[in-house]
Amino acid sequence: MPEGDTIHLAAQRLRRALCGERIVQASAPAARLPSLLRIGSLVGRRCLDVKARGKHLLIEFEGDVLLHSHLRMSGRWVVRPRTPPPDVTESDRADPAAGAKTTTAARRHATRRGQPWLHLVTERHEVFQYGGPLLELRTRAATRLEPLLAGLGPDLLAADFDAQAAAIRLRALDARLTIADALLEQRAVSGIGNIWRSEACFAAGIDPFRRLADTEPEDLQRLLLTARELMLRAVANGSTRPRPANVYGRAHQPCRRCGTPIRARRTGEQARTLYWCPYCQGETRDKGEGADT
Ligand SMILES: [Zn+2]
Incomplete structure (x- = not known):
């Protein structure tokens, strides 16, 4: 998409x-x-x-x-x-x-x-x-x-993007949502899709399965600014994909940072595939539901 x-x-x-x-x-x-x-x-x-x-x-x-x-x-x-x-x-x-x-x-x-x-x-x-x-x-x-x-949330790539205000909008969503699924909610922040939610969580070192309820506003702001920076860099390079991708599309391949195999799983209402490194992104507990793809 x-x-x-x-x-x-x-x-x-x-x-x-x-x-x-x-x-x-x-x-x-x-x-x-x-x-x-x-x-x-x-x-x-x-x-x-x-x-x-x-x-x-x-x-x-x-x-x-x-x-x-x-x-x-x-x-x-x-x-x-x-x-x-x-x-x-x-x-x-x-x-x-x-x-x-x-x-x-x-x-x-x-x-x-x-x-x-x-x-x-x-x-x-x-x-x-x-x-x-x-x-x-x-x-x-x-x-x-x-x-x-x-109903659109602030555009992540707008010149006047306010990360603090956007983090507040994310926090106002259902607190049981995971960070990864919240990032796709265009009414909170608009512009982030499936590729960049995976890449941004990795780049910010954030566990994408963490619930909003357990996430500090500062971490959300940092994550949004990371996503914004990655996407602006891609726009400046005339590309629409991370090159090279760190996690997106790399299921079972070794993490470029730590060598742990990248994991992938479908999440959220639209069942889009999320990619993450369990080591670099501080996976501390069992994810429970769902099997990896
Ligand atoms: Zn890693």
Whole structure:
């Protein structure tokens, strides 16, 4: 699932392509939501801003119109220059060695994804969105009232992120929740997904199975700031994954720090797999329920 850092990276790319530019063509070929029938109304409007909030993305246009998207599990934004070569994406261009091979790969990739949900054209760029289940055209006021956004906790990657306030919101959740499951609650803090909850708990040396009730606010703050630092570093590197990952996806492999085999188990309502090092993360008691994967 795209996490906050993925959305921030997409927002950066879209900002470069769209901000200050007028839309000359807009279509929503695979649109299923009624508000997108009005997509043509974007033509002639200038894009004012592109914002990431947690895992949501908001594109603002002149005349109080916003596009609100959430990529859920598999959605993706693609940006291409409009002038030839038409099939080179931003990320391809960042790699001068990629050459013609990648360009062809990009074309195949786009075809595999089928029809885009959204296609915006400016004088210099084309923007596509594939496979996101939430894509709506709204006014600013309607966006503020949108429950998915109104209920969001502070964005971990926002410039004004307040770790103390965010830790208080985490503590206000059900105290029986484990830290690992609390981190996925977007109404407390938004932007953290499955990959970074594992990596952040490891980097902060925190037992992810500890209950909120047994956790000091200072530890939660430290954990949030650690997650923020890791994710900002990934955004700065143009990556959406920890490279190399310390625990995520490394079940049974030796911990890079202490050599103990990394463990993995599905947790929480969505049964997402959590990874941890039992030694480095101070495992002091039996976890009881559930078997490792
Ligand atoms: Zn370890």
